[in-house]
Amino acid sequence: MIKTKKKHYVYIFTIILILVFFISFGIGRYPVNVVQLLKVLLSKFFPIDKDWPDTINTIVFQVRLPRIIGAMLVGTSLSLSGAVYQGMFKNPLVSPDILGVSSGAAFGAALAIYLSFNTVGIQITSFIFGLIAVGLVYLISTKIKEDPIISLVITGVLVGSIFTALTSLIKYLADTDDKLPTITFWLMGSLASISPRDIKAIVLPILLGIIPLFILRWRLNVLSLEEGEAKTLGLNTARLRIIVIMCSTLMTAASVSVSGMIGWIGLVIPHLSRMIVGPDYRILLPTTLLLGSTYLLLIDNIARGLTTVEIPLGILTSLVGAPFFIILLLTNKRS
Amino acid sequence: MLYVKDLSCGYKDKPIVEKVSFNGKPGDIICLLGPNGSGKSTLIKTLVGLLEPMEGSVYIGDENIKTWTWNRRAKTISYIPQTFSSTFQYTGLDIVLMGRTSYLGFGSSPTEEDERIALEAMEMLKILNLKDKIYSKMSGGERQLVKIAQAIAQQSKIIIMDEPTNNLDFGNQITTLNYLNKCADRGMMVIMATHFPEQALSFGTKALLVKNGGVEVVEEPEKNLKDADLKKLYDVDVEIVELRRKDKIVKMCLPVY
Numbered sequence: 055m056i057k058t059k060k061k062h063y064v065y066i067f068t069i070i071l072i073l074v075f076f077i078s079f080g081i082g083r084y085p086v087n088v089v090q091l092l093k094v095l096l097s098k099f100f101p102i103d104k105d106w107p108d109t110i111n112t113i114v115f116q117v118r119l120p121r122i123i124g125a126m127l128v129g130t131s132l133s134l135s136g137a138v139y140q141g142m143f144k145n146p147l148v149s150p151d152i153l154g155v156s157s158g159a160a161f162g163a164a165l166a167i168y169l170s171f172n173t174v175g176i177q178i179t180s181f182i183f184g185l186i187a188v189g190l191v192y193l194i195s196t197k198i199k200e201d202p203i204i205s206l207v208i209t210g211v212l213v214g215s216i217f218t219a220l221t222s223l224i225k226y227l228a229d230t231d232d233k234l235p236t237i238t239f240w241l242m243g244s245l246a247s248i249s250p251r252d253i254k255a256i257v258l259p260i261l262l263g264i265i266p267l268f269i270l271r272w273r274l275n276v277l278s279l280e281e282g283e284a285k286t287l288g289l290n291t292a293r294l295r296i297i298v299i300m301c302s303t304l305m306t307a308a309s310v311s312v313s314g315m316i317g318w319i320g321l322v323i324p325h326l327s328r329m330i331v332g333p334d335y336r337i338l339l340p341t342t343l344l345l346g347s348t349y350l351l352l353i354d355n356i357a358r359g360l361t362t363v364e365i366p367l368g369i370l371t372s373l374v375g376a377p378f379f380i381i382l383l384l385t386n387k388r389s
Numbered sequence: 390m391l392y393v394k395d396l397s398c399g400y401k402d403k404p405i406v407e408k409v410s411f412n413g414k415p416g417d418i419i420c421l422l423g424p425n426g427s428g429k430s431t432l433i434k435t436l437v438g439l440l441e442p443m444e445g446s447v448y449i450g451d452e453n454i455k456t457w458t459w460n461r462r463a464k465t466i467s468y469i470p471q472t473f474s475s476t477f478q479y480t481g482l483d484i485v486l487m488g489r490t491s492y493l494g495f496g497s498s499p500t501e502e503d504e505r506i507a508l509e510a511m512e513m514l515k516i517l518n519l520k521d522k523i524y525s526k527m528s529g530g531e532r533q534l535v536k537i538a539q540a541i542a543q544q545s546k547i548i549i550m551d552e553p554t555n556n557l558d559f560g561n562q563i564t565t566l567n568y569l570n571k572c573a574d575r576g577m578m579v580i581m582a583t584h585f586p587e588q589a590l591s592f593g594t595k596a597l598l599v600k601n602g603g604v605e606v607v608e609e610p611e612k613n614l615k616d617a618d619l620k621k622l623y624d625v626d627v628e629i630v631e632l633r634r635k636d637k638i639v640k641m642c643l644p645v646y
Contacts, residue, residue, distance in 0.1 A: 093575055144476045272498040275483065276490050279474040282439050288463030288491025290571070333477035 060331050071126075072263025074351050078122045081359040084113050107200040116250065124248040126352040128313045129323075131260050131305035135347025136320025137327070137338060138267055139300050141278035145203050146328075147382060149320030150306040152207055154214030156317070157308040159303075161217040164224045164237050169297035173255045173311075181259075181307035187213050188303055235308055243316040243368025245354055263305035267339065274298070274335040316350070316368050319373020323349055323384065371383035390414050391547060395445035397426070398435035404443055405431045409604040413454050413578045418569065420589035420610070421582040424623055428558070429582040430471075432568065432599065436580065437468040442533035449547075463491035469550040473532055475525035480536050480591055483522045485511055487544035503542075504569060508586060510541035511623030531560030538567055548572060550581040554588070566592060586619055590640040598622050611640065 079091045086094075089104050094114045096106065136149035143153075150156045162183030166176040176357075191209045198205040221241070228234040267274070276289045279296070284291050311314070327341040350367075353374070357365045391413040394478040399405035406428040415421055434440040436447060438454070439570045446453045449465055457465075468489070477496050488510070489503040499507075511517050519527065524535060533553060540548045553569065570592055573579050583589070589596040589610040596610040600622055607613050617628045619642065626645040631638050 118466035141477070144474070144516075146476065269496040272493065273490070273495075275479070276478055276487050280470070280472060280488070282434075282437075282468070282470055284435050285439065285459050285473055286463060287487055288460040288465070290459050328477070333479055334483055 057059050060337050064337070064340050064344065067341060070347045070388070071344050071351075074348050074355075075122060075126075078125075078351055078355055079114060079150050081265070081355045082113070083120065083362075084109065086110055086113060086118075088373070119214055120248050120250045120253050121245050121354070121377060122300070122351060123253050123360075124245045125313065125351045126236070126311040127253070127256060127260050127338040128245070128316060129319060129346040129350025130343050131263065131309040131346075132316065132320040133323035133327075133342045133349070134267060135302035135306045137324035137335075137342045138274060138298050140324055141293060141333075141335065143272050144280070145206050146277055147203060147207050147321070147379075148210065149324075149370050150302070150317070151214070151317045151320060153191050153210040153295070154187040154212075154217060155184045155191075155303055155306050156310055156315055157214035157217035157221070158317050159184035159307040160222045160241060162307070163311045164221045164241070167237055167240075168224050168233060170229055172267050176303050177255065177259060177308055177311045180311045181304055183217070184303040184310070186301070187217060187297055209274070213368065226279065240314040242366040243314040243361065243371070244357075244364075244366045245313050245362055246358070248312055252312045256312055259308040263301040263345070270294065270297065271335040271339050274339075277331070278335075314368065316369050318373050318379070319346065319350060320384075322375050322378050325378070391450040393436070393529075396432075396435065396442055396643040397444040398431050398440055398446060400431070400440070400635070402443075406599060407602050407603060408445070409444075409597075410411070410544070411595065411604070411606045413547070413580065413595070415576040415578055416573050417578045417580070417594045418592050419580045419595045419597060420588060421597045421599055422622060423582075423621075424574070427599045429599050430604070431505060432597075432604070433549055433580070433582055437466055438462050439468075450525050459621065460491045463543060463545065465545055466542045466547045466549060467545040467614070468545055469536045469540060469548070469553060470531075470544075471551045471555060473525075473536075478523045478525055480509060480521050481511070481516070481524055481527070481531075482522055482525050484535050485538045485542050487590065488539035491543065506544075507538070507542045508520065510538040511535075512537050513541065513571075525548050528561075529556045530564065533557065533565050533632065537572070541572065546577045547576075547580065550579070552582050552584065554583065554585065586614070586627075586642045591616060592644065625640055 076091070090110055091114065094100055094106060094110055108196055130200055132150055139148050139150065139153060140146050159180040162180040163176050166179040171179065179369055191213045195206040195209040198209065222359060223249055225234060273289060273294055275292055276284050276287055281291060323346045324342050327338055327345050331337045331341045353370050354367055357367045357370055393409055393411050397404050397407040407431060423429050431440065435442055435525065446455060454462065481571055485507040486503060487497050488626040489499050489507065493499060511520060514534050514537060516538060519531055519535060524532065529536065553565055557565060566588060568580050593610045596607040598605040598607060598618060607618065614628060615631050628643050628645055630641050630643055633640060
């Protein structure tokens, strides 16, 4: 196959991800060295004599492992959603946050927290409002007769701001002792409080999002062409578009429900991946998955390792992402 | 093989072309002639299924294609529009390979066999050099040939093009027409909208004159398309002249200034 020459990127990025995965265990206030780490991890599968303190067990399995897996899952979900939204909307400037999907999902989650729903309830509400947001953006943007690329971005910002306002309303109404701090802290975008239970709750919806997209990855290429071309090449665009929106919104909502608003990653990573391996989804999706999880894992390591006080993740991703978006805006018209 | 019966097409409830009837068979090159805005593109979009017929029907063999899925249509009809997708930087081969989509199972990607078919189509048009070139950075002529290769890879029996030689330089116009002619020789049916009556005079097996919401069919335009038809069609004074080139007679359409 022609693509074999690009396949080596996938191997390289897999190795990098594995390295970053192991390094991440060593970052944090309590030191865990490599030997201890390997022993602790392997002890789950093989009988190994325990010669390490219990604290290490707790730190590795209750604190760091969930956080590392969480960063990888959230990074993957937001990046993949961005990659497929960009193709579906034929617009390289969109991502779950720019389209307002994240804000919609965040409003849903805030509402669910306010109404004291359980984790599954939070995810479902989050998913529904994510779908409403992307549906609204899609409907409104098709009615605007201006440059479709920019009008989609603007519609996304507008719809997003409506949901942000509604979220503020929930915060205003929320109980200041209990729910307000929970909502506020969670909205900032952080993986600090992620628990093994959270991970269990989001694995399934995220896999339900990823698997169909991987199965349909060739068709995503055709979907990214002009509507008329895609149809006359034999693609049932209406059906595929619904599947794509469902999958990416499901992943976004699952991520938002545990990590709050982590912006920009859905824009930055698909672009970076496309620069490296090109637009063919057959290779773009695996690359985006690997880079997305590595990127968020790295940023999260910085968030928790750089200073003694933890920096919310959303702040760091914005500091990287917003300038990146400005560069894209400035170069987009010329190309 | 293709039977169009009393086809009326337009947008919403505004008909643009009405009561169009014509037939086509393998090897035909059917040229749609007509002034700007006469409805050539509307008719083409209806034939490929992007617009629903307001009345009448399109048959292939003895089947009305109205109920065909996109996948089924794609195996029979390929469409080359005037505009090009250029958001993402696909290579020439990626684009040609997309012609294979209708043959792939719902969840599958192209196989090596599909790739071979795509490369063969590119080789036939002598554009293997465009294999790795970025489609959105190609010249108009190169893009047109890549789209024709895509249609060949699609193995459809009918290829429908909206102004294939628009925006092409003189050389690329001739190259494109030569390859379309080759497609027809191989048994494909070519339907194309064009602004050049000479294309109908020298290649066309049939001309459809689109004007004022109606279509007039001229069989064998080489013999039957007259100055008067073109004068009426475009509201200008033109003259069809014959040139003898070696032992062949070439018809040209000259404006009278």
